[in-house]
Amino acid sequence: MMENQDTAKQLKKLDWFEDLPEDxxxxxxxxxxxxxxxxxxxxxxxxxxxxxxxxxxxxxxKIVTEDSQGSxxxxxxxxxxxxxxxxxxxxxxxxxxxxxxxxETTVLELKRGDFMELLKQQPxxxxxxxxxxxxxxxxxxxxxxxxTEMSKLxxxxxxxxxxxxxxxxxxxxDVSDQEQKIDRLLAEFFAMVRGVKExxxxxxxxxxxxxxxIDQERRxxxxxxxxxxxxxxxxxxxxxxxxxxxxxxK
Amino acid sequence: MGKIxxxxxxxxxxxxxxxxxxxxAEVALTGKRVGVIDTDIQSPGIHVLFGLxxxxxxxxxxxxxxxxxxxxxxxxxxxxxxxxxxxxxxxxDQKLWLIPSSIQAREIxxxxxxxxxxxxxxxxxxxILNELELDYLFIDTHxxxxxxxxxxxxxxxxxxxxxxxxxxxxxxxxxxxxxxxxLDVPNLFLxxxxxxxxxxxxDLKSRFETEFQAEVAGILPLTFDxxxxxxxxxxxxxxPDHEWSxxxxxxxxxxxxxx
Numbered sequence: 284m285m286e287n288q289d290t291a292k293q294l295k296k297l298d299w300f301e302d303l304p305e306d307x308x309x310x311x312x313x314x315x316x317x318x319x320x321x322x323x324x325x326x327x328x329x330x331x332x333x334x335x336x337x338x339x340x341x342x343x344x345k346i347v348t349e350d351s352q353g354s355x356x357x358x359x360x361x362x363x364x365x366x367x368x369x370x371x372x373x374x375x376x377x378x379x380x381x382x383x384x385x386x387e388t389t390v391l392e393l394k395r396g397d398f399m400e401l402l403k404q405q406p407x408x409x410x411x412x413x414x415x416x417x418x419x420x421x422x423x424x425x426x427x428x429x430x431t432e433m434s435k436l437x438x439x440x441x442x443x444x445x446x447x448x449x450x451x452x453x454x455x456x457d458v459s460d461q462e463q464k465i466d467r468l469l470a471e472f473f474a475m476v477r478g479v480k481e482x483x484x485x486x487x488x489x490x491x492x493x494x495x496x497i498d499q500e501r502r503x504x505x506x507x508x509x510x511x512x513x514x515x516x517x518x519x520x521x522x523x524x525x526x527x528x529x530x531x532x533k
Numbered sequence: 534m535g536k537i538x539x540x541x542x543x544x545x546x547x548x549x550x551x552x553x554x555x556x557x558a559e560v561a562l563t564g565k566r567v568g569v570i571d572t573d574i575q576s577p578g579i580h581v582l583f584g585l586x587x588x589x590x591x592x593x594x595x596x597x598x599x600x601x602x603x604x605x606x607x608x609x610x611x612x613x614x615x616x617x618x619x620x621x622x623x624x625x626d627q628k629l630w631l632i633p634s635s636i637q638a639r640e641i642x643x644x645x646x647x648x649x650x651x652x653x654x655x656x657x658x659x660x661i662l663n664e665l666e667l668d669y670l671f672i673d674t675h676x677x678x679x680x681x682x683x684x685x686x687x688x689x690x691x692x693x694x695x696x697x698x699x700x701x702x703x704x705x706x707x708x709x710x711x712x713x714x715x716l717d718v719p720n721l722f723l724x725x726x727x728x729x730x731x732x733x734x735x736d737l738k739s740r741f742e743t744e745f746q747a748e749v750a751g752i753l754p755l756t757f758d759x760x761x762x763x764x765x766x767x768x769x770x771x772x773p774d775h776e777w778s779x780x781x782x783x784x785x786x787x788x789x790x791x792x
Contacts (some may be wrong), residue, residue, distance in 0.1 A: 491732060502711065506712065518651075
């Protein structure tokens with residue numbers, strides 16, 4: 284059993300609870316339950332009802348879904364300090380992905396009922412949750428705008444921004460999970476654009492020599508057909524006279 | 534005396550009218566006095582690029598050929614009707630005239646039945662050069678080698694043959710080049726249009742130049758951008774940085790370089 288102080292420390296890392304007063308934190312810590320998972324053990328599956336959020340205390344988990352053939356697709360890997368399932372706590376939707384431990388893992392579980400109780404007692408938490416969501420929204424929107432602009436450039440064959448912008452994922456310690464996800468999206472987007480650019484350049488390099496053949500006999504025959512008419516003979520004489528006249532006028 | 538620039542292609546669909554309109558507009562943008570005459574009486578089309586339609590089209594080349602008006606009465610100053618499109622708007626202060634062909638079915642079939650009076654067409658061309666004091670008169674011709682087209686080749690100072698890089702166009706171009714030589718055309722250029730992006734341009738240029746003994750002035754790519762925009766506006770004026778426009782610009786420079 285872990286120390287309550289450690290639990291408090293983990294919970295304080297979350298934006299939602301960072302400003303929580305001592306007494307409420309104490310109440311919260313009491314509601315939280317530690318869950319141990321063995322490697323390959325499932326925490327929850329996609330489509331299940333979401334009744335709790337989890338904070339990873341130690342170990343590593345993978346977030347998984349299935350592709351159209353039913354094979355597992357790993358969406359993400361998360362480690363200590365990261366939150367899982369917080370959305371389902373608020374919107375009552377089924378789990379959008381499953382979570383499976385990759386190693387021996389401990390998570391802290393906070394049930395919806397306890398969380399809601401806490402909100403009633405301390406409306407300040409609700410405010411902090413709302414504030415947190417709206418700043419995430421603002422942050423996400425600004426990136427959606429950025430990616431929209433960049434997509435437009437790519438559509439017009441302009442890839443210049445990939446060489447100018449910061450493409451790498453941020454390694455700073457204090458970035459939130461959300462920022463990391465956006466960084467990953469940006470990194471993937473840049474990788475995609477670079478891939479498209481390279482393939483396009485390769486395609487341009489694969490030049491082909493045009494194969495063509497002129498039927499010289501047909502060429503001669505057609506030329507003779509055109510130039511053997513009376514009209515043509517007259518035209519040739521007229522054209523000559525006209526050119527001579529135009530040269531004189533210069 | 535102004536120069537007559539005939540634009541020709543052996544088959545239809547090479548982008549001839551579109552290229553002619555854009556070339557003429559580019560030349561006009563350099564401050565030259567430019568005329569465009571649509572001698573494609575059977576299937577006129579270039580008027581659309583200059584914003585003319587059945588409603589605002591006044592006198593035409595057909596009226597002149599039938600003795601109903603003087604040639605300069607059929608010359609339409611493009612800057613007077615640049616209303617809606619962005620590319621055309623750039624021609625606001627330029628001297629660019631279009632002598633359109635009639636788009637009335639009745640008048641087209643009349644010409645097809647009666648044929649064109651060459652002396653009259655020739656007289657009109659020479660008159661308009663003098664009266665409008667043109668530096669360049671572009672002639673948009675009917676594809677193939679019919680009699681009006683042969684006339685426009687015969688009187689041209691510069692002939693630009695547009696071809697796509699395919700066997701049929703290349704074969705037809707060979708015949709046209711021979712005819713142009715036989716008619717003593719002093720300056721002959723080839724312009725390749727609708728080239729696939731992966732074509733070896735240097736190879737194409739050198740082999741065409743060897744085969745035809747004529748300069749390849751530009752190799753314009755096949756692009757959806759042009760296809761989408763064509764017949765709505767002057768693409769090269771609207772998108773001067775596009776590869777298609779840049780290659781067309783080379784053709785314009787070749788024309789301007791002729792003393």
